[in-house]
Amino acid sequence: MAEDSPELLRAAANKKLGQHFLFDPDILKRAALASGPVEGRDVLEVGPGPGGLTRALLDNGARKLVCVEMDDRFADALQTWPEATQGRLSVERGDAMQISLASLMERYDLTAPIKIIANLPYNVGTPLFINWVLQSEQIGEMALMFQKEVAQRICAKPGSKHYGRLAVIAQAVTRPRMAFTLPPGAFKPPPKVASAVVVTERLPTSEAYPHLEALQTVTAAAFGQRRKMLRASLKPIMSETVSAEELLNSAGIDPTRRAETLSQAEFRKLTSEWLKVQPSSSKA
Numbered sequence: 001m002a003e004d005s006p007e008l009l010r011a012a013a014n015k016k017l018g019q020h021f022l023f024d025p026d027i028l029k030r031a032a033l034a035s036g037p038v039e040g041r042d043v044l045e046v047g048p049g050p051g052g053l054t055r056a057l058l059d060n061g062a063r064k065l066v067c068v069e070m071d072d073r074f075a076d077a078l079q080t081w082p083e084a085t086q087g088r089l090s091v092e093r094g095d096a097m098q099i100s101l102a103s104l105m106e107r108y109d110l111t112a113p114i115k116i117i118a119n120l121p122y123n124v125g126t127p128l129f130i131n132w133v134l135q136s137e138q139i140g141e142m143a144l145m146f147q148k149e150v151a152q153r154i155c156a157k158p159g160s161k162h163y164g165r166l167a168v169i170a171q172a173v174t175r176p177r178m179a180f181t182l183p184p185g186a187f188k189p190p191p192k193v194a195s196a197v198v199v200t201e202r203l204p205t206s207e208a209y210p211h212l213e214a215l216q217t218v219t220a221a222a223f224g225q226r227r228k229m230l231r232a233s234l235k236p237i238m239s240e241t242v243s244a245e246e247l248l249n250s251a252g253i254d255p256t257r258r259a260e261t262l263s264q265a266e267f268r269k270l271t272s273e274w275l276k277v278q279p280s281s282s283k284a
Contacts (some may be wrong), residue, residue, distance in 0.1 A: 113140030
């Protein structure tokens with residue numbers, strides 16, 4: 001990285017963009033390969049910053065690498081790298097939250113399934129992840145750096161203190177795991193909390209749950225009032241003709257249970273039963 005753009009080693013992080021940089025080459029290589037080899041694969045990176053992870057991905061054989069960067073300092077520098085003139089590295093300026101994954105893949109001729117590997121800006125990490133999960137047909141593996149607490153929420157199991165809507169949505173279509181954690185001091189500037197890399201692999205179509213929009217609605221209601229029994233927390237999404245208690249009974253779930261006790265399979269069953277009683281125009 002230093003030989004590519006030495007001036008960027010001194011570039012100050014932009015707090016408004018949630019920037020925390022990694023410079024240790026061993027950590028960067030570990031992050032680049034956390035989800036398996038990148039050789040011959042097309043990769044998307046969000047928030048490359050000074051390019052440490054970018055360099056690790058290129059050096060380990062990524063076929064094409066597209067970096068989405070809002071900060072002009074880094075976007076300008078990355079476009080001077082040899083790989084940019086050779087066509088292996090492309091830089092998309094803009095906000096990853098506003099850029100369609102499908103349009104990126106078409107514009108840069110990326111071959112699915114792509115990998116997404118990134119040290120995500122903390123302020124947009126969770127919504128970006130949810131967006132990718134919801135459109136994950138084109139995505140193979142992901143290896144993403146989050147705040148450790150967010151990583152724990154993605155990988156959580158039923159009954160644990162971190163288990164919630166994020167875990168249910170993520171695990172409906174992917175198999176997530178925490179690859180490794182890093183202390184604040186590994187970054188410049190150091191964040192206030194520890195970080196962790198989450199690796200996800202897409203579930204086979206036969207194992208993935210297809211009704212993600214409906215699952216979002218059901219889990220939002222179920223976890224929106226965590227201390228309430230499901231028969232109470234689900235009331236806002238029920239029609240006048242079917243009660244929450246009737247819905248839960250049809251799904252084989254005790255209406256007095258709370259959301260954090262339900263397994264992935266039970267949330268899928270509950271959502272499928274909820275879809276059956278929705279007007280046809282609102283079904284996901």
